[in-house]
Amino acid sequence: MNITVLGCGRWGAFHAWYAHHIGHHVTLWGRPGSPHLAELISQRRNEYMTLPRDIALTADLTGALAGADVVIISISAQQLRNLAGQIKGTGLTKMPFILCMKGLEIGTGKRLTTVMKEVLGPHVRTIVWVGPGHVQDFLAGMPNCMVMASDNLDRTKHMANLFSSPLIRFYYGKDLLGTEIGAAAKNVIGIAAGMLDGYHYTSLKGALMARGTHELSRLIAAMGGDAMTVYGLSHLGDYEATLFSRHSNNRRFGEDFILGKPFAKLAEGVYTSQALVDLSDAYQVELPITRTIYEIICHQKDPLEGLQDLFLRSQKEE
Template identity: 30%
Template sequence: MNKKISVLGAGSWGTALAILAARNGCPTLLWGHNPDHIATLARDRQNRRYLPDAAFPESLAVTSDLAEVAAFSNLILVAVPSHAFKDTLIKLKPYVSDEVKIAWATKGFNPQTGALLHEIVAEVFSTQTPAAAISGPSFAREVAAELPTAITIASSQPDFASQLADILHSGRFRAYTSSDLIGVEVGGAVKNVLAIATGIADGLGFGANTRAALITRGLTEVIRLGIKLGGKQETFMGLAGLGDLILTSTDNQSRNRRFGLALGQGKDRTAATQEIGQEIEGVSAAKETFLLAQKYGIEMPITEQTYKVLYEGLAPLTAVQNLLAREQKPES
């Protein structure tokens, strides 16, 4: 394979994807913003902080220099938190050529505007820049451990989606392609909000019945918003919708679920955040999703109650009671 790829973001997910590409025979450069952290990765040939059991393949190099990133490859895969997504692209732009291709494994909205991330790529670069989103049920540790995983790569340019799939697809990692960029982005962002809600319910001591109801009705909320924004319903029934929602809502590898568990167990937002010690995308996504629902007049009661717990100090138990007290109505 002659393809090269640069991965931006040396956290758990960016590191796992860089390791995956390198294992597949693709020369890979992993960038991180902290020079000291990158120096440690170069010395240890592994990311002890986030993926301590995954050694770096020989074809994986590291850097903290964006100029080196751009010189290495015109295919850039961004895996930084959503709040840093736009700023990272702005810093990258002076170094890249007009042939740059931008993919991202970041899940969320732009915190300042609520924009989808493909809109940020078009704003910083151009509407003609090849753009693709990678999403689906995938924990970084399991990908790094080569446990079977399936994801979706969405792009309005099928050739670009196929190129990325060729780089990432392996005997233990299946990459499907899709043309529904909006649907894949919405599913990846809103599922984090619902994972917090499910974690809260479990933290309160509720059972499997409650969890199943929240996931099912939460999926309805994802579909309502996603279709309004231009996504396709079948996307939300696939890996980037239902698949990712189930994963994030039911397994404690999910930071968003663990954050919700802590809230349900009585910890405040600050203490819960400190306990996790990593980015919790669902916190900002709850605000952006709630504001989008208000803007478009979409009924999203689980999202609304989660927002009120996070931003208005509503007690988690009261939020659940508010959901149960809603007017009786047909399911569909």
Template identity: 50%
Template sequence: MKITVIGSGRWGGFIAWYLSGMGHTVTIYGRAESAKFASLRKTRTNGLVIFNDTVSFCDQRKQALESAELVVISIPSQSLRGLMKEISQYPLEGKTVVLCMKGIEATTGKRLTQVAEEFLTPETGLAIWVGPGHVQDFTAGIPNCMVIDSNQQKTKELLIEQFSGSLIRFYYGEDLIGNEVGAASKNVIGIAAGMLDGLNKTALKGALMSRGTREIARLIRAMGGKEISAYGLAHLGDYQATVFSEYSHNRAFGERFVRGEPYGELAEGVATTKALLRLGEQYSVELPICRAVDAVIHGGQAPDKVLSDLFLRSQKAEF
């Protein structure tokens, strides 16, 4: 199958590497003016994976899109609208678009499939690829389980058939709302986990995981999704990779933030925090962990006091 991958960062690069290893014809699209893309094309590595000779590089958007049967997108979630506006100028009917990011549009509170749908026709397949896993673990040969979800059953069947291998076992998603919200919000939980690490309160991560899952489950239910999705691979199942792993950008961001140290990598949970609070207000759901993270990052409040108040001073029934 001919696949074009848009986004050549850590995850996008892995996807191109993984799919080419599955026997697909993979093209990585990047902007001609990007020094990062030029380096990638020259060296054939992003520092984590080395691309074999079957992977090609293209800086002509029309060529990259027209030749593809599948278009896989792995870019910062807040940049999706701009990209979709650009690529919607080209015929995408009959193709399938797969979103491999975890976020919610901060300015609107829209899920990423909702953003993409504004620019696609019903004849274009649309799906998400979410769940746990870090590039460093996959390239070391450590397998994991992930989820493909879509409103179109035939799209899920196509992708799981084409993407499944010994390294990743894919499950059929059954709740697009729950899986999108769950995948995005686990990054906020990851930031909170990092803050606990930075404050030497790592022991509270158990409470964080328990309360965080319940918090997001309530939001998913209010939005019309299935509450149980919060306990699936897209959210709770991704906690190890987000809450504990040394490779988690969001956990590392939270830890360094409370220590007053700079962090140069993208932490999707920062923008997602604002988006979730917007959704919480829209659907009348209280989100205390999201609000606590926002109070520290955007409100300038003392993290030790905010997190202590959140976990240690509550006197109410657990459920």
């Protein structure tokens, strides 16, 4: 099977490595001028892994898509609409596209599969691949469970079976909306967890987990999804990797924010908090944790006061 991976950052490089690891022919694409691609071309490695020599590296999008049986997209969620437009320009849109990002489009609050349909047409075959795991752990041989979901169960099963291995076991997600919202929202909860770590309030993560899943289940239900999806691998199942792991960019962003340290890596939860607040307003569903994180990051709300209001001051029914 010929697999093309679009995006050569940490996760894109890993998805290329993984697809090769389980026996596929792989092409890895990066944007022209990408420092990540330049590093991989010159050294065949980045700070996390060494890529096998027979993974093709290219900045030619048309060439990368030509002949691909499946395309994996692993970029920032906020760049998807632009990249989808470039893909449309190549005319190569008939193959399945697997989205390995967790986020919502800011300004619209739209799910990433919706963005794909808007740009590439209603018949585009899109699958999401989400769930717990870190590049560093997978490369060390630590297995995990993840989930794939789409609007067609047979397609979901086919892709999950195609990519399953002893390293990653895939489950079939039947609720695409809930899977996408839950996967995006867990990054916001991860930022909240890091802020608690920054204040040495780590013991409050239990309350954060309980309340975080509850508020997102209400939003998913209001949007027409299954409220129980949030308790699966896309959201609650990803909490260990996002709320506790030293590898979690979102958790580290939250902790460094409190400690006043600069953080240069991508923390997708920053953008997702804004998109979720917009959805909260549109569907009239209260998201107190999400809104507090958004106000702290984007509107300079006092973080200690905001977190204490959430967990230590209010008295209400559970």
